[in-house]
Amino acid sequence: MYDIIVVGAGHAGIEASLVSARMGCNVLLLTISFDTIAQMSCNPAIGGLAKGQLIREIDALGGEMAKATDFSGIQFRILNTGKGPAVQSPRAQCDKRQYHLYMRKVLENQKNLTLKEDIVEKLATEPQRTQSPFSVNSVPLWQVLGKSGKTYTSQAVILTIGTFMRGLIHIGEDRFSGGRINEPSAENISQSIASLGLELGRLKTGTPPRLDTRSINYSALREQPGDETPRPFSYSTQKITNASRKLSGSEESLLGIHRRQIPCYITHTNKNTHEIIRKNLHRAPLYTGQIKSIGPRYCPSIEDKVVRFAERAQHQIFLEPEGKNVPEVYCNGISTSLPRDVQEEMVHSIKGLEDAKFIRYGYAIEYDVILPYQIRPTLETKKLDNLFLAGQINGTSGYEEAAAQGIIASINAVKKIRQQPPFILARSEAYIGVLIDDLVTLGPTEPYRMFTSRAEYRLLLRSDNADRRLMHYTWDLGLLSKELKDRLDKKEEDIRKAITILNKLFSNHRPLKTLLKQPEVTLKDLEMKYEKLRELNLADDVRRQVEIEVKYEGYIQKQLKQIERARKMENAPLPVDFDYNKIEHLSKEARTQLNKFKPISLGQAGRIAGVSPADITVLMVYFSHSSR
Secondary structure: OEEEEEEOOOHHHHHHHHHHHHOOOOEEEEEOOHHHOOOOOOOOEEEOOOHHHHHHHHHHOOOOHHHHHHHHEEEEEEEOOOOOHHHOEEEEEEOHHHHHHHHHHHHHOOOOEEEEEOOEEEEEEEEEEOOOOOOOOEEEEEEEEEOOOOEEEEEEEEEOOOOOEOOEEEEOOEEEEOOEOOEOOEOOHHHHHHHOOOOEEEEEEEEOOEEEHHHOOHHHOEEEOOOOOOOOOOOOOOEEEEOOOOOOHHHOOOOEEEEOOOOEEEEEOOHHHHHHHHOOHHHOHHHHOOOOOEOOOOOOOHHHHHHHOOOOOOOEEEEEEOOOOOOEEEEEOOOOOOOHHHHHHHHHOOOOOOOOOEEEOOEEEEEEEEOHHHEOOOOEEOOOOOEEEOOHHHOEOOHHHHHHHHHHHHHHHHHHHOOOOOOOOOOOOOHHHHHHHHHHHHOOOOOEOOOHHHOOOOOOOOOOOHHHHHHHHHHHHOOOOHHHHHHHHHHHHHHHHHHHHHHHOEEOOEEHHHHHOOOOOOHHHHHHHOHHHHOOOOOHHHHHHHHHHHHOHHHHHHHHHHHHHHHHHHOOEOOOOOOHHHOOOOOHHHHHHHHHHOOOEHHHHHOOOOOOHHHHHHHHHHHHHHHO
16 A cells, blocks of 8 residues: 555656655556656747746755756756846756656656556545544545556545546547557546546647758758856756767766757748648648637647738747757647648748658647646645646646646645645745646636736746745755755845845945946946955855845835735635525625635635625625624
8 A cells, every 4th residue: 555646657747756755655656658757748848938937946845847957958048038037937948858767767766656557547435544543534545446457555646647538639630549649548537537526627739740850951040049158947956057069978967067058940930831721721620620629728729820810921930859869850839730731731831841851740639637626725626535636637738837736736645644734835925826726716718827927926936036935845844955955044144145235335325235226237246346245255046136136126025015915815714615605695606606616715715707806895794703
């Protein structure tokens, strides 16, 4: 018997398995194949707008994704450098094979973790008396039945099945079952989940063609290089150097990475491309009714873009290498489920791709999800104790969103079986808090993708300060090394010292802090003039924190006051199993939505669609009278 069984070895499953094991639990990870652990089934990149913030938060909470990215990264960039720090995000192209090998090695060497190949067919649960002498509550004993015929038993289960639940792949008129191309789907688990009383939905996503890099005319395309001075993703990685030459493996290490960056290239569709797509819409599954599920609004297929944005003469395409020594190129921007012959005609109409050879055709995939109104902020299902869900099974899209959920699900699964208080991040603390709160209050009906615009406190939730926001939790959870804790403490002390000096030193009767508020003045400028600042010998990341805190001080204080006002609502609890039909002054829609979502606080109730400010006032009055 295991403490926790994790189903699926995608990005959510990996983080869930590692964190659970590192917290001392006996963990079993079930995957269809060891060869597809950490498979980058879509683009070979980690991070991006808002997603980069998620990666830094995952790393700060003890996850592995950022380290794997630093190990396998072949190009590093900071996006939105021309804008403010709130919306700047790191992004990296990765060598897909190296990323997989890194994660597999970490999993295989992790203490308390067992890996097995099997396809999950059925889940079953029965109440069992807890072994704790301090409680008489009944807890479930979960049984997971594999296609191999084996039954695995545990106290808790974390499902991270991705697109594998009744996955159906579409390429033109062809359709066939599969969790990913050339991989089997899990056909029976959906029925098992439905029989347990959970409501299923169905979503769709897609992927573009992969081309042979040797057949592309790069001389006709615009090169997009990485940053001259790459910034690592993980707080464990001290430095990444953009080497001008190819280095041997012995010259690279995780603490100081020296690597030659590989460029991406940019091209565009054109009027001819769009005409080819339009004349073949009668063969496009998206428009023939063959695909019935809802796809991601913010990452549409090329056929959808051509129809929805008919006025556009072109759409941008990023050609992203899938590895250092791999001939495969990912065509970011032309996700499609058009027939193979149409895909070829379309691609060959694009500049630089006239003679491109296909390695793999694009496809769409429909798959089952569990509608997320049925989960708590801990990612445990409301109906079934000790069953946790993470990743695309909750209706999200993207590696980063999945991994973030894996972290939270695993921490809470461990805490639940140990009968400890849950771990919930507020919207004001992390993008992870925003992500999960959106899932459990909005109940997305399309694949959910994280954006900076979803975070109302994004100036405080920057990618550069995730360690300062979250590592104190990681230390308490036993997931932070003493070395990283000491580095964080020194960083905080250096920031405090620098700001103290900026307040005490004056220039022309003005404190240096006032000078630093000017846009054109940097902390390095002041260090060159003032010895006391130079003596601090500040690291680049410390210098960055000081500048942001000083230059954006007014805005930061404003957001902190907003958070304090909102906290009063968040700290006003609501009974979990309350019947809102009892409150006659609530609107009919509010009663329906509140009974469906079962919010845990007034603040969460206020974010549910259909619950008005007037309804919140009714709730406040009702429960204040009830408490008295």
